[in-house]
Amino acid sequence: MHIGQIGLLSFRSIKILNFEPDANLNFITGANNAGKTSLLESVYVCSTSKSFKNIDLDNLIDYSSQSSKISVKCSDNTINDIIIYEKTLKSPKKVLINQKKSSIKDTMLKLPVIALNFGNQNIFTQKSEVRRSLLDWGVFHVKQDYHNLLKQFNRILVSRNKVLKTRDLDQISLWTDRFIESAQIIHSHRQEYFDQFNAAFINILNNTPDLASILYNDILKTKIAYKKGWTGSLEDSLTRSLNKDIACGFTSSGPHRADFAASTDKGKVCDLASMSTQVVLNFCITLAQSDAFHVKHNHKPVLLIDDLFFGIDDKNLGVVIKLLNESELQCFLTAPDSLINRITGLKIKPKGSYYQMKNGELMGNKV
DSSP states (O other): EEEEEEEEETTEEEEEEOOOOSSSSEEEEEEESSSSSHHHHHHHHHHSOOTTTTOOGGGGBBOSSSSSEEEEEEEEESSEEEEEEEEEEEEEOOOEEEEEOOOOHHHHHHHHHHEETTTOOOTTOOOOHHHHHHHHHHHHOOTTTTTHHHHHHHHHHHHHHHHHHHHHHHHHHHHHHHHHHHHHHHHHHHHHHHHHHHHHHHHHHHSSSTTTTTTTTTHHHHEEEEEOSSOOOOHHHHHHHHHHHHHHHHSSSSSOEEEEEEETTTTHHHHHHHHHHOOOOOHHHHHHHHHHHHHHHHHOEEEESSTTTTTHHHHHHHHHHHHHHHHHHEEEEEGGGGGGGHTTTTOOOOSSEEEETTTTTESSOOO
């Protein structure tokens, strides 16, 4: 997947912008609040109709305007599409693909993106729901009916939780049977995707040419393991926890408790690894997502990395650049002006272009 053009009108601090990005790496430099993150966020919004910083959509409109518009031209190597997102204050958003009204599901399929914000938290330090979302993103792009299956499971979970509070054992039994059936379907899809995703992760660490010579040893020894959200059979787990679930009013076992964890022979990555190591491992997990996606679709998602330099040393920064160069991903990365010399000074030179954002405007082209 490649973006050929991005057009913005009154989106956050950007009044108007027309940008034709590099097909490889795009380093967006600039001072704080210059509009670097806004450019990345516009791509994410055009795909998902939501902010990766959880900002209300009305608040993404420039303060001096009543509406905003995003236009993205993209191609999956076989089909060219134009996606348009429009939002007017206090009105529903409008999303078009090639001038036809479309759903969020449609735009996510047409413009698959993965966003990383290292200036906030990484995948290991966030709540388990973030790691479940990573798995669900992957399953959605492999099995497109999964979105409806997951919505159905969540409705059943809500219903079971409601009857737990009534203490009606007959109703609890009825919804437990439905819950188990739906839960097994969700788990089966997640497990199948995780196996593909984990194989891609192992392949990146073990088979990327010359990578072992520049990686810290703890990164090479990292393994990830999937936790389905219960132990033994789900029926037995729900039976064991029934009294507790009734007392608490919610279901304590099931796919809504699923997670995955990364560890080395010394312990959990989240407890023992440095911030720099966690950032690189988070990045490798993202590349594994991309590679698993590629197996199904024969193209890769667009990658957005906000605040690349947060918590990463020069050695691991070189690892990230090497992996990006070899991934053939189109990637947009933000960096402060004061730190861009860390990139230009690396022995491993990035394949791409540098652009400077100033006061919501891209200043020049290749810098």
